[in-house]
Structure formats: C-alpha cells, structure tokens
Amino acid sequence: MFSNARFGMLFEIFRIKPIKSIVMKRLFIILPLLSFIATSCYKEPVAEAVFTPDPAYVGQDVDFTNYSVNANRVQWDFGDGTISDAFNVTHYYVDPGTYTGSLSAYGKKGDVSVAPFQIQVIGSEIKIIVKDYEDDALIEGASVILFESLADWEAGNYKGKPEAFTDAYGECTFSNLSYQKYYVDVQYREQNADTGWVNWLLAEEDIKWIETQMLPGNYDHTFIAYVDFVTFDDNKKSARFGMRPEFRPPLNSLRSKLKSASSERALKENKISTKRGEK
Known part of the structure; x- marks a missing residue:
C-alpha cells in the first residue's frame, strides 16, 4: 500500500511530465518561426546613382553620388578603365566620347545589384x-x-x-x-x-x-x-x-x-x- 505521502509524490511526477512535453513542443514551433522571421527581414541591395554634369567636358570634375540601399559596399566602374570603391566619388575623363559605366552595390550575403549608366564627354x-x-x-x-x-x-x-x-x-x-x-x-x-x-x-x-x-x-x-x-x-x-x-x-x-x-x-x-x- 502507498502511504499518502508517496501517493502525493507520484501524483506530482505524473502531473509535471505532460507540462514539460507541451513546453518543448512550443519551443520547437517558436524557433523555426524566429528563423523564418530573421530570413524574411533580409533586404537585397538595390544600386542607384546620379551624376552631374551631364554631358561633361574632358578634364571637368563629374560628381557621382550613390543612392544605393541595403548595400554593404559599392564599386564604381567609369567605363574608361578606372574603378573606385568610394561611396561617393569625383572623377574626370581625359578623352572625348561616350562612356558606359556602372555602379555595383553588394549586400551582406555577397549578392549584387548593378546600375549601368552612360555619360557623354565633350572634347x-x-x-x-x-x-x-x-x-x-x-x-x-x-x-x-x-x-x-x-x-x-x-x-x-x-x-x-x-x-x-x-x-x-x-x-x-x-x-x-x-x-x-x-x-x-x-x-x-x-x-x-x-x-x-x-x-x-x-x-x-x-x-x-x-x-x-x-x-x-x-x-x-x-x-x-x-x-x-x-x-x-x-x-x-x-x-x-x-x-x-x-x-x-x-x-x-x-x-x-x-x-x-x-x-x-x-x-x-x-x-x-x-x-x-x-x-
């Protein structure tokens, strides 16, 4: 025969087990949900830029302004063999012509968005x-x-x-x-x-x-x-x-x-x- 004290202890043990089980199930449900939320919060980079003046003259400073969003770093390609990693940059062209360049915006995960541009340079x-x-x-x-x-x-x-x-x-x-x-x-x-x-x-x-x-x-x-x-x-x-x-x-x-x-x-x-x- 079980004494009242032993019976009470057994009752508490059997009563707690299902509660722990419920808590663990909820924990397993919450963790994937948090992972999903963290993933869905990541925003890809979007490259965007403006430059002035346009058109430009040879030897004239052109201001390139970066308006990219969600970018961890950027790289400019001015189309004349010159590149720059500066966020905003001033550049001039030596020879007249039409140059096709680009701004690349890189995200934290290494993904990239590219914004091409063309600039006319007058001699x-x-x-x-x-x-x-x-x-x-x-x-x-x-x-x-x-x-x-x-x-x-x-x-x-x-x-x-x-x-x-x-x-x-x-x-x-x-x-x-x-x-x-x-x-x-x-x-x-x-x-x-x-x-x-x-x-x-x-x-x-x-x-x-x-x-x-x-x-x-x-x-x-x-x-x-x-x-x-x-x-x-x-x-x-x-x-x-x-x-x-x-x-x-x-x-x-x-x-x-x-x-x-x-x-x-x-x-x-x-x-x-x-x-x-x-x-």
Missing part, C-alpha cells in the same frame, strides 16, 4: 594664332599641326595628325581634343620662294614656345604660336633648320648658335585660358 577646343616673333604680324595660310607628344613632334610623324590653316586673322581652331598638352608645329612657305615662317627655331630655345597649356573642355583656350622668318634649305633633312637670311649660318653650326643665343630671346605670353561664362 576641348583651342584657337591657334600665328604671329611673327619680331613684329607680331599675323601670318595667313600657315599650316598648323598638333602633336600629342613631344617625341612625335621631334620625330616629325605627321601622318594622321590634325592639321588646319590660318585665316586672314592668322587664326585656326582645333576641336574634339583630349585633356592634355599638345605640341604645335607651324610652317608657311611663300609661293615660288625659299622663304617663309616656322616655329622650329624657337622650340630649339625653349619648348614652351610650342607646348600648349592643359586643355580642360570647359575653358576657352588660345595659344599664340610665334614664328621666325626663315630661308629654307632644299635639303629635306635640314629643311627644318632655316634661318633669317641675314643671320643664316652653316647648318652644322646652327644648333650651337641657337644655344648661345637663347638668352637673347625673351619668352612672350602665349597661353590664355578663360573659364566659360566668365569675362
């Missing part, structure tokens, strides 16, 4: 004015060629280079240029004569005579190409080394003479750039 423009160094006379009909590098200018690689001829005001204009310096080659040979004008002799003294300023597209640029009156040599190899008739030395001594005389030729202001919209 720069420069006006060349050809003047005689001695008297500032404007030279009409001069051939003006732009070189992208000093090495090309020195080698005389004219093929494929942009060329223009000066008008009655000694002016010509080049457009759709890159954000860089150019090297100016000027030559004019009088008809049926061995005389004319070139800028090669000045270049021998100082490269600044032929080197333009940097050319951001949102500026108006003028470059004054000063030239010397020369007598051309019929020998093609030395045609570049003409000299004023009254001072023309033997060609093999020309370079040394120019070197010794270089201090006598003062540099003149030949580069003018004004931001568009400014007087």
